[in-house]
Amino acid sequence: MQTQLADFIKDTPEGREAEAILRACVHCGFCTATCPTYQLLGDELDGPRGRIYLIKQLLEGHDVTEKTRLHLDRCLTCRSCESTCPSGVHYSRLADIGRHIIEQRVPRSGAEAAKRWALREFVPRADVFGIAMKAGRAVRGLLPAALKEKVPDARPSGPWPKPRHARRMIALAGCAQPAMAPSINAATARVLDAVGVSLVEQPGAGCCGAVRFHLNDQEGGRDDARRNIDAWWPAVERGEVEAIVMTASGCGVQVKDYGHLLAQDPAYAEKAARISAMTRDVSEIVAAEGEKLQELLRTRRGEAVAVAFQSPCTLQHGQQIRGVVESLLTTAGFTLTPVRDGHLCCGSAGTYSLLQPELSKQLRANKLAALGEGGATMIASANIGCMTHLQAGTTTPVRHWVELVDSRLNGFPL
Known part of the structure; x- marks a missing residue:
């Protein structure tokens, strides 16, 4: 795709990256076939190809409006288009650049601005x-429906094994997950302990x-990355840990991108690249211990349970991890x-479910509907946002897949 970037962006790192992405796009339209919002709305501007044209116009200095911003807001950043694209267009990074600029060109006001400010300032503070x-x-029964579905029932987390193995890894607690589902990291600790990792x-x-x-406070997001790197670096530098483990695939795709996000920061670029290289989704860690897991599970299989696995976009499209969790669940019986x-x-997409509730x-x-067609009695996922969002719409239990494996290994109730 030919483009002539405006002077304000042309010679910047963001401009050079955006131009390379735009030039890679051959506007074939394959991406529209797998875009969730295009499937719902049927509008070219609510698909990746149309949004790329809108961002191109923005970067070339054309006038943009609230309508332009709306089409970009409706994008889930699910990255399904990236999995489909035959040219390897890194759409999500182009969207980040375009959204950041349009937020400055077409500022928000009123309730919309207040909601986004509240989410930026409230959710990340664990x-x-x-x-x-x-x-x-405590007052769940009195909450309006939109808030009630974001307040899942508390489930016991169970014991966290004390560090006892030579192999150690760090888990990110995160912001929302510790309060919404502390059982996930605890289950992960038990599963890894069983295969010889503390x-x-x-x-x-x-x-x-x-x-x-992703709420366009990009420097605030980078500050969060810097804080995490500072917290992890002493143990990493001393060689005490071999990996940074992500139990929420949404966090995983973000931390794996730290090297890119902080590439222009001379104080953090090298550290960020190393942290990204060390970061693993928990499924990658457990799958690497497949033989040990099989041996442990040989005598611990329970009754057959039909499970539908909802693979989060951040797992299958963002991290390009496919089939791994499914194999582990099959191994667990x-x-x-x-x-x-x-x-x-699934429509969760971070804060998307609050900002675009209808879609x-x-x-x-x-x-x-798709998850229920096969008669599953339980839904498994790999991201707290997806889990909470799905559970609000069904009575079928929704659990993190690692909790299911933990239930087989350690007998902990689901």
């Missing part, structure tokens, strides 16, 4: 979020930065049911 979640559970959480680490970054259109987003609910209804 301590504040935790207090609010406890309060929400899992620890490092004080000082917090939100991965995705919330702020679960029966996987087929899921139609498994590549499509989000349509996508959730479609996803739940």
Whole structure:
């Protein structure tokens, strides 16, 4: 795609990256076939190709309006288009650049601006979020429906094994997950302990930065990344840990991108690249211990349970991890049911379900219908946002897949 960038962006790192991405696009349109919002709305400007044209116009200095911003807002950044694209167009990075600029060109006001500010300032603060979640559970029956579905019932996390192995890894606690589902990291610690790895959480680490970054406070997102790197670096530098483990695929795709996000920061570029290289989704860690897992599970299989796996976009499109969780669940004795259109987003997409509730609910209804077609009695996922979003629309239990493996290994109830 030919382009002539405007002077304000042309000779900047963002401009050079955007130009390379734009030139890679041959506007073939394959991406529209797998874009969730295009499937719902049928509007070219609500698909990747149309949004690329809008961003191109923005970067070339053309006038943009709230309508332009709306089409970019409706994008889930699910990255399904990247999995489909035959030219390898890195659409999500182009979208980040375009959204950041349009936020400055077409500023928000009123309730919309206030909502985004509240999400940026509230969600990433784990301590504040935790207090609010406890309060929400105490008055859950009085909350409006939109908030009630974001307040899941608390489930016991169970014991966290003390570090006892020579092999150690760090888990990111994150911001929302510790309050919404502390059982996930605890289950991960038990599963890894069983295969000979001790899992620890490092004080000082917090939100991965995705919330702020994708709400166009990109420097705030980078600050979150810097804080996490500072918290992890002493143990990394001393060689005490071999990996940074992500139990929320949304956090995983963000931390794996730290090297890119901080590439222009001379104080952090090298550290960020190393952290990104060390970061693994928990499925990658457990799959690498497949033989040990099989041996442990040989005598611990329970009754057959039909499970539908919802592969989060951040896992299958962002991290390009496909089939790994499914294999682990099969190894653990679960029966996987087929899921139609498994590549499509469930509608959670971070804060998207709060900012675009109508589209989000349509996508959730479609996803739940597809997950239920095979007769599954349980839904498994790999991201806290997806889990909470799906659970709000169904009575079928939704669990992190690692909790299912933990239930087989250690007998911990689901």
